[in-house]
Amino acid sequence: MEDVDHLAHERSKAQFDVEEMKIVWAGSRHAFEVTDRMSRLVASDPIFRKDNRTLLPRKELFKNTLRKAAHAWKRIIELRLTEEEASKLRFFADEPNFTELHWGMFVPFIKGQGTDEQQKKWLPLAYKMQIIGCYAQTELGHGSNVQGLETTATFDPLTDEFVIHSPTLASSKWWPGGLGKVSTHAVVFARLIITDDRDYGVHGFIVQLRSLDDHLPLPGITVGDIGNKFGSGAYNTMDNGLLRFDNVRIPRDQMLMRISQVTREGKYVQSNVPRQLVYGTMVYVRQTIVADASCALARAVCIATRYSAVRRQFGSQNGGVETQVIDYKTQQNRLFPLLASAYAFRFVGEWLKWLYTDVTQRLQAKDFSTLPEAHACTAGLKSLTTTVTADSIEECRKLCGGHGYLSCSGLPELFAVYIPACTYEGDNVVLLLQVARFLMKTVSQLPSGMKPVGTTAYLGRVEDLMQCHSTVKKAEDWLNPSVVLEVFEARATRLSVACAQNLSKFAKQEEGFLELAADLVEAAVAHCQLIVVSKFIEKLQEDIPGKGVKEQLQTLCYVYALNLLHKHLGDFVATGCITPKQASLANDQLRSLYSQVRPNAVALVDSFNYTDHYLSSILGRYDGNVYPKLYEEAWKDPLNESVVPDGYHEYIRPLLKQQLRNARL
Amino acid sequence: MEDVDHLAHERSKAQFDVEEMKIVWAGSRHAFEVTDRMSRLVASDPIFRKDNRTLLPRKELFKNTLRKAAHAWKRIIELRLTEEEASKLRFFADEPNFTELHWGMFVPFIKGQGTDEQQKKWLPLAYKMQIIGCYAQTELGHGSNVQGLETTATFDPLTDEFVIHSPTLASSKWWPGGLGKVSTHAVVFARLIITDDRDYGVHGFIVQLRSLDDHLPLPGITVGDIGNKFGSGAYNTMDNGLLRFDNVRIPRDQMLMRISQVTREGKYVQSNVPRQLVYGTMVYVRQTIVADASCALARAVCIATRYSAVRRQFGSQNGGVETQVIDYKTQQNRLFPLLASAYAFRFVGEWLKWLYTDVTQRLQAKDFSTLPEAHACTAGLKSLTTTVTADSIEECRKLCGGHGYLSCSGLPELFAVYIPACTYEGDNVVLLLQVARFLMKTVSQLPSGMKPVGTTAYLGRVEDLMQCHSTVKKAEDWLNPSVVLEVFEARATRLSVACAQNLSKFAKQEEGFLELAADLVEAAVAHCQLIVVSKFIEKLQEDIPGKGVKEQLQTLCYVYALNLLHKHLGDFVATGCITPKQASLANDQLRSLYSQVRPNAVALVDSFNYTDHYLSSILGRYDGNVYPKLYEEAWKDPLNESVVPDGYHEYIRPLLKQQLRNARL
Ligand SMILES: Cc1cc2nc3c(=O)[nH]c(=O)nc-3n(C[C@H](O)[C@H](O)[C@H](O)COP(=O)(O)OP(=O)(O)OC[C@H]3O[C@@H](n4cnc5c(N)ncnc54)[C@H](O)[C@@H]3O)c2cc1C
Ligand SMILES: Cc1cc2nc3c(=O)[nH]c(=O)nc-3n(C[C@H](O)[C@H](O)[C@H](O)COP(=O)(O)OP(=O)(O)OC[C@H]3O[C@@H](n4cnc5c(N)ncnc54)[C@H](O)[C@@H]3O)c2cc1C
């Protein structure tokens, strides 16, 4: 056992109280305590080991996942964990499996869309996992366009049943997690057809898929796994499934009827529960995706930062120690903005949690006024944070040079398992188009005096923001929250207004929207980046205890903003928000911020409080003991079981021993 | 068998002669013929099937690769293939294996660095594969910094031998392809030490690693595989290896002595062969990497384009057919620039091939004048094209929505197998820093009247280029090669000059270089993009036969350039090369170019002439018959071997059947 901390020197350089920063990162002292305890619980339990995952063939991998899921549940029961603790335990077990969909989609959907009786019937079964459910919406032919789903649920008044059917190949359900091999039940989305052949659009139905006795599919049901996915290990622990119905009958009361109902007589009626409730659930789910983005990004950044402090390359004179690669400005310019983004996403995620509570309270009070804005905002932030996180994980891998390409760096699997977040719960481009639509609507209503709310409130100051010019004169002038905020607001406003003006040149608004879609997406991105910047700034207005903690966060906030400004320079300069000279000052400031981050970098990633188990990365080890462990790890590969490889006698020896006569080479 | 071409309608819309375009893409009628024949040969041979690759555990995967490599060699001999044909056959077999390093590094290195006697001794063995060699440079502790390698080769005058030794753990060779399990020999890079303990720096040595009788490592040699890498299938077919030497002795004549020698007496002498020859080899290797980039990018673009034409989502009125996603402007704005880049990289790769011949001829004539420029140019283009290709493969995957995440889309494995190109043969950031260094030197020599050559010639017009303003007044004005070229030249010049000016403010140039590294990298990128644009424009000045072929290429050239202009708008506007108004006109023009590409898109990817075997993608199938084939493929997953999964009885049933009493949930 090696007990030397190879990064001790780095840690000693930190200019802030790491323990206090851990609490800021976790969100509260309580959250820190639970997270810390659960992550250690998982790390110390051998059943949760992950290090062999990328080597297992699919069937073994999957079986092992079932084992972990059962074990997690056992521990949750034995230790009488709270819901919060249980969800953290599942999080740190860190392996996609059916329980995610069961707890994350099936249960919330019944809660949100089921009537009181339906909830009373199904939830206790689900809570005790006496049934296991998944969320079957997407089909082979339709994902983004939910209204285009083809599965039908036809009401049969004779038997008081719905007949669920897959009329075409493309209508096969395709992708639902947990569906392929595990789920006994599903919330199935299907077009509601009532005998007169009228199509009432897509509704949710609870359908039993497998027998609770022997797990065999029920009559009329074809179900299976959709096959191998990106990477090794990664999402292949999940049984994303396919599903076809051949006239499967379910009782009428298995349509989720909180919002609309079909009566015994086959009449379609809307309940007095507002349809807008659906959006509440979406806000909830997407808020968790934003929180997860910050965790995944932090994980990649933690690995790359520690390894960049361990790795030395070039820069020695006459055989002295070489430069740590983290000291190179290019490395800093690639890495530190990602570190800053991890914190930025953390805080915007925290704020979204608040937004969800706010929306829920308003919905209960039948106040729907903020809902469209909240919906656009969460859609946009889901898109922004997942796109950046996916790209950044790969950038972190590249920051680790060749060794990042090894599975044991942890980064390949993290990438493979993370990237679907850009696609599920709304394709990121489709989501940005929704945000853009909302922005265009908001801008178009400004002349009529409509006051934009929430994160679009700044558009209410459109006249000022169309005209203002930044007052920055020297590099340090950029270290001012209101200066930064103003240029981000001005840029977002100007891009939106420009789009609106260009749209107005089209005879048909819809045609314009299609034609200008690429510009609209850019306006939406600018809007979302502004939200992140502004929530980071708001966070800094809070009281944040701990020596040096707030100073560090301030530095990161400016790194986040000024790096974005540089990356999107065209927007800022072309719309006249800032001059080229001011841009160059921002760049100078950014460089000096990097120097401030540098001594704190390792401590700033320590603040995520990740265990080595969770990181599962040799490059990201807490103790920095990288080379001996890489060397040890290599020998575990199955190829190293024998010195002479399988296949030598058949395929290598004959090559070496052949006597070539007629080769042209 | 399904014989319908679901993309026939798309193909009928093409406004150019696809067969002629295939020849342009291939480079010549001859190249087309060879490529076409070899790709079909591979596709029709069942031993080369790839479709099960992502499911195999490492050992089976590797054994299967050995089988394919041996089979390829057998076919090459049987069919008496030329070197060109053989290399195409290996290319289309499309599976990384030891032969790449043998033919691509071991043989060329002996050719380049070996004396005539050494070549006479080793090359015939290598040509007949009676020995198999790899290229062992990188160590656990040193990759980019080759001069920092730690392996030693100490001359022992008593025995006239070199003693090869690994003095530290970090000095273990690490990464060489083909080393882990197959190679019998290696070119090993080690510090040459002569008895007086003087260190002559890193030199290459031919070292036998394994017995030719039983394949066991020779005494003193520890060798093995470094373990699992990114993805499933992918680069795991390659035995990247580790290697340690415990005082291994080799005869003196196994030092590669073309450029410098150690005499019997232990004297180090330089030969009269110029050292610059080394750069010639680098130019060669990197030129092939650029060519490979265009192929990999074309492959991803081909898949995403065909699937985007098959996939329909949204936009139908009352149940009519929906819009093909390729018709959405956001999809076009993401996809068509990548299509244009594939062609752009193809042509710049072709030009690099010419450059290599030119450099070689000059070297033979002892003219070294163009070498530094050629070296910087290939380093930069290697970096630019591989970075863009890696990112673009992932973007193509995202363009395919959820289905892109399935292994059978072909994109996950393509990504995993491609990305190391960003790291090997020079980390892409380190390479850009080299380019920047060359640019700074070039700029600093301008005042003294030194005339920049080759791809830096434009810097000779620095005064004009610092002052010029684009004359564009309407969108179509952008459709002018000299207008486009001028703004790219002006931007590159201005970024370089700005860096040079900022550098001059530092007391020590080297400190400035470190501090401003991020800006320098941007200047280098601008320079490299200019090269690609200018070579595309040069290509268009050639005579290109075939109906509509040149017109298509013109469109793609403008798409390439104007998209870059938009992406790097900040550079162009902030340096005053163009006005915001002109930028907006470029954007308008770009949109209308997309409309011109649209009807030709499928034909433009057909022009790559890729077989379905090579693409190995259900989404990219030539016939567009995507859904039935996806459905079929899913059932092949091992998880679907049984309806009830392995592990049901142990881990699922107990969950479902438990009677929970003490759960808090
Ligand atoms: C790992 C994973 C897990 C999943 N889990 C589940 C699950 O549990 N349950 C479930 O029901 N589903 C699940 N899904 C499916 C997922 O929700 C869909 O894949 C997602 O909604 C995207 O839809 P799509 O695949 O149809 O993409 P498509 O809509 O086909 O996207 C293809 C391309 O078209 C573009 N595009 C589409 N429409 C437009 C438009 N109007 N304008 C411009 N561009 C457009 C997109 O941007 C994209 O580039 C999962 C998917 C994955 C990858
Ligand atoms: C699949 C694969 C196959 C390979 N095959 C072979 C082979 O056959 N033979 C062989 O010998 N090797 C091989 N290699 C090794 C490869 O050549 C090295 O990985 C590569 O040279 C990069 O070096 P590195 O890993 O040391 O990266 P590092 O130099 O450690 O890079 C780490 C980080 O530091 C940064 N950095 C390093 N130096 C500087 C600097 N001066 N300024 C600014 N930033 C810097 C880099 O940009 C990067 O972000 C292979 C690697 C891979 C992944």
Ligand SMILES: [Ca+2]
């Ligand atoms: Ca820039």
